[in-house]
Amino acid sequence: MDPVAALNEIAFRLERELAPSFKFQAFRKAAVTIGDLSREELAARVADGRLKAMKGIGGRTFEVIRQSLDGGVPDYLADLRERAEANAPGGAELRAALKGDLHSHSEWSDGTTPIELMVDAARALGREYLALTDHSPNLTVANGLSAERLTEQLGVVAGINDRFDDFRLLTGIEVDILETGELDQTSEMLDRLDVVVASVHSKLRADSATMTERMLGGIQARHTNVLGHCTGRLVTGSRGTRPESEFDAERIFAACAANDVAVEINSRPERQDPPDRLIAMALEAGCLFSIDTDAHAPGQLDFLALGAERAAANGVPADRIVTTWPVDRLLEWTTAKR
Template identity: 70%
Template sequence: MDATDALNEIAFRLERDRAPQFKVQAFRRAADTVGVWSPAELRVRAGDGRLKATKGIGASTLEVIRQSLDGDVPDRLQKLRDAQTSPLSDAGRALAELVRGDLHSHSDWSDGTTRIPLMVDAAVSLGREYLALTDHSPHLTVAHGLTAERLTEQLDVVAGLDEATDGLRLLSGIEVDILDDGALDQTPELLDRLDVVVASIHSHLRADRRTMTERMLGAITDRHTSILGHCTGRLVEGSRGTRPPSEFDAERVFAACAENGVAVEINARPERQDPPDELIAVALAAGCFFSIDSDAHAPGQLGLLDYGIERAAQNQVPAERIITTWPVEQLLEWVRSNR
């Protein structure tokens, strides 16, 4: 087995299992280190001791490399493969067969952990037909949000990767902050250039119900907004602790989503599970469309999409009302028609 492939797959599987980031990065750094050498050169370095002394290669990654060079599937990788589980029920598996894409992901341009090509490769390996890159907007400085200049630069990178990638459309996008007054945190001219705009609230989440409602309505009625991201902002588990959901008038907010052609995101991250089940029911009754998204900040986290798919299935969301089941041209036409 190719050593670089083995190291990257281990990193991917650890991310999907939500392992601590330092463990993931050990394998990804090792993959980057050995990826510059041919198999023959790597074998020589492993044999003469230079590999063991190489910065970024530790005991665990060295063992993976040696077993790969012997032609074996490394023990560490085989254990991760054998331990793989799925959250999908029969209904979830049926829906998963229909899901084509993912419209919310991040790279190291903002607060993701890896370069865009690694996110693209992971999406291809998972069989996605399209992936939207939606790095953060400038107001979210803690996440290294993209200024207008950096987003403009990224658009050229995305276009180049989209053209060079077979079997997957890489869509341009942004997770744009909803500011306190309901405005979107990027220029209208740049938002016009994007395929997908996910609008989310990341600050002042404990504002009162009326304030939050008006703030969300401001973003929903902006013609650029395609998707309302993780609408309650809650956290139910995970390393960041827990956080209660924001309070807002769900009937008004979801009615506005239905009227303005804004999909409600079913955020697949297990620590979010957002919206809660009772709000999915309100959005269904309002006639909303939905977007099941991974909100991935690392390649392996793209695999967390199954958690959102299962929640949609359990809440009996019809597949035809999930925009990520649509072919990419239908999706893009829907976005354009709502602008």
């Protein structure tokens, strides 16, 4: 097995399992360290011990490289593959219908990797499109993008899209819904984007009336395409748990349906947002849905399968899910209100 491919796949699978970042970053760094070495040179450095002395190579990564050069799948990778197969989610038919993902982050805000690595992973997973939705300026803790930085990012996205005929990186933003209900970016800037995901990230314990009015403002904004992780809950994970925000769900989902805003089914294991009862309410209200990963690392793009499982279990029809649509239909929908 190619050692670089083995290291990168291990990093991907560790990201998929929500392992601590230092673990998967160690494998990515090792892949970069040996990336320019020929197989022959790499084998020579393994044999005489020089590889262990290279910066970025530890005991585990050395063993993965050695076993790859010996011609087999490294034990560590085999174990990760076996775990993934044992925990494979359901909803296979709906998962196969998904063409893209409208919520992802890069190192430009609070993601862990360059945009290019996110694109490589999305393409490897068979996606036809991915929206890059780094955070807006108000979320300073996540290094949110000013209008100037977002403008710079649009140029990077254009350069990436020049390289592919079978994949589209969509320009986008996860924009904060401010306490006033306004969106945290200029209208002129939002006009330039393919996809706008609007989310609440602060004052999550506000009373129901306050939160409802705040969310309605974001939903009714003409640029909003997707209402992100609507309850803000956390059900597991390293950040602990967090209860759902309180709001008038009937009014919120009626507004989403009336304003052609999709309700996000956030696929992150620690979010699982919205809960099943709210998916049922949104379905009854006539809402569209967007199954998204909210990925902050390449391996997390595979979370889409978890969202598909939840949507299928709750009876959400594929055609009501905008991420099953071809990119031309999707973009016609995202830009229709602007």
